[in-house]
Amino acid sequence: MQWEEPEMEPRPPAWPLLCLLLLCQSSCAGVGAQTYPDFKLQQPQSSEVVIKGDTLTLNCTVSGSGPVGPVKWVKGWGSDNQTVYEHKGSFPRVMRAVPDPSNDFTIRISNVSLEDAGTYYCVKFRKGTVDDVVFTKGGGTEVSVHARPSVPVVSGPSHRAVPGQSVPFTCSAKEFSPRDIRVKWLKNSTLVRAEPPHVTPELSNSSYRMSSTLQVKLSEDDVRSELTCEVQHPTLAAPLRKTYALHQALRVPPSVSVVAAPSGAVEVNKTVNFTCRVQGFYPGAVNVSWLENGTEMNTGNSTQPTETSRGLFELNDTVTVQAGEEKSGFKFTCLVVHEDQEPISGTGILWVTPPALGESNEGLIGDSKSLIYVAVGVVCTVLALLVIAILYLIRTKQSKGYTSRRRAAGPPPRRSLTPTT
Ligand SMILES: *[C@@H]1O[C@H](CO)[C@@H](O)[C@H](O)[C@H]1NC(C)=O
Numbered sequence: 001m002q003w004e005e006p007e008m009e010p011r012p013p014a015w016p017l018l019c020l021l022l023l024c025q026s027s028c029a030g031v032g033a034q035t036y037p038d039f040k041l042q043q044p045q046s047s048e049v050v051i052k053g054d055t056l057t058l059n060c061t062v063s064g065s066g067p068v069g070p071v072k073w074v075k076g077w078g079s080d081n082q083t084v085y086e087h088k089g090s091f092p093r094v095m096r097a098v099p100d101p102s103n104d105f106t107i108r109i110s111n112v113s114l115e116d117a118g119t120y121y122c123v124k125f126r127k128g129t130v131d132d133v134v135f136t137k138g139g140g141t142e143v144s145v146h147a148r149p150s151v152p153v154v155s156g157p158s159h160r161a162v163p164g165q166s167v168p169f170t171c172s173a174k175e176f177s178p179r180d181i182r183v184k185w186l187k188n189s190t191l192v193r194a195e196p197p198h199v200t201p202e203l204s205n206s207s208y209r210m211s212s213t214l215q216v217k218l219s220e221d222d223v224r225s226e227l228t229c230e231v232q233h234p235t236l237a238a239p240l241r242k243t244y245a246l247h248q249a250l251r252v253p254p255s256v257s258v259v260a261a262p263s264g265a266v267e268v269n270k271t272v273n274f275t276c277r278v279q280g281f282y283p284g285a286v287n288v289s290w291l292e293n294g295t296e297m298n299t300g301n302s303t304q305p306t307e308t309s310r311g312l313f314e315l316n317d318t319v320t321v322q323a324g325e326e327k328s329g330f331k332f333t334c335l336v337v338h339e340d341q342e343p344i345s346g347t348g349i350l351w352v353t354p355p356a357l358g359e360s361n362e363g364l365i366g367d368s369k370s371l372i373y374v375a376v377g378v379v380c381t382v383l384a385l386l387v388i389a390i391l392y393l394i395r396t397k398q399s400k401g402y403t404s405r406r407r408a409a410g411p412p413p414r415r416s417l418t419p420t421t
Pocket residue numbers: 044057058059060097098104106
């Protein structure tokens with residue numbers, strides 16, 4: 001509406017100048033310039049791209065003599081315009097490139113935001129009685145604001161996974177513009193194939209966000225592997241990278257075995273060390289407890305977990321047991337709890353040499369001696385019986401008439417002496 005006013009106002013005095021207006025139309029820029037034929041306003045940039053946060057320079061110069069009135073910068077045209085800069089007033093982010101007074105009305109807008117996108121006009125006003133009225137304007141500079149993506153964020157699974165499991169990793173970046181963005185995944189600097197990223201507009205519609213998901217099958221050797229997400233965008237001179245250490249997502253359960261020292265059977269009251277060897281686990285913390293034949297016993301002595309060259313951990317936990325006779329055949333079970341998982345167990349068995357075996361050796365010696373005594377006893381008894389029998393026979397003969405005491409007494413003593421020799 002105000003646009004019309006300059007034409008209406010100068011109309012009555014301009015009637016005689018109509019021919020001049022028609023003549024100069026090709027060379028005169030802007031309407032109303034007819035009264036100031038050598039006035040020129042130049043806004044050379046038709047479009048400009050600026051990166052969010054950077055400084056935007058908008059050029060405008062005037063030359064020749066014009067009407068009294070200010071030069072202003074206006075964003076948009078029509079009802080939703082906005083004065084970006086004028087000499088009076090406060091525009092904190094805007095500065096003149098060349099200080100006033102000057103014909104160079106170039107401005108610099110610092111810390112450009114996405115909302116700064118739009119068309120900017122350099123406008124010469126004519127001082128009016130109430131309001132300034134538009135005298136002439138430049139062709140407009142169309143400003144687009146690009147935005148660098150935020151530093152990517154890589155997230156892993158919410159719970160640690162064991163080797164062999166395939167788990168998702170997500171890389172995301174936001175608030176970038178234009179839409180085209182490329183994402184690369186690297187595992188230990190080796191390119192990994194991934195689906196193209198998912199790009200969606202931000203709520204404001206002026207920029208985008210992206211998210212890229214990669215499935216990784218974990219292995220024991222990944223304790224020291226790294227996953228890298230690399231983002232490339234037209235606003236970036238070099239790609240943005242974010243690295244994720246895979247050990248954060250990995251749980252390697254231990255292998256558990258129990259070793260007895262000394263191995264094999266031990267004598268009563270000797271001590272035996274049962275060592276629980278807990279090997280190849282990550283992260284490096286475990287809780288070890290022991291069961292003596294199924295019931296809880298005192299805790300063992302643990303070594304500090306030591307890190308192996310592969311980045312996994314191991315430790316030994318030892319219980320010392322006195323070999324009571326009644327404990328032979330007892331199972332000593334080591335329970336290893338890793339990362340709140342079900343315990344993993346290993347078992348050793350105590351073998352105690354029965355004390356009866358030691359005594360029975362002595363017993364055997366005793367038995368052999370008594371056997372000899374028994375044998376001797378038996379032989380003597382037999383001989384004694386023989387002597388009695390012979391004596392009986394002799395007496396029977398004597399009763400028949402043969403009397404000889406010397407003969408009868410002679411032979412028996414000789415025979416009874418033979419076993420003792
Ligand atoms: C814009 O104005 C500045 C300051 O006067 C000048 O240095 C620069 O060369 C101008 N650029 C263009 C494209 O006219």
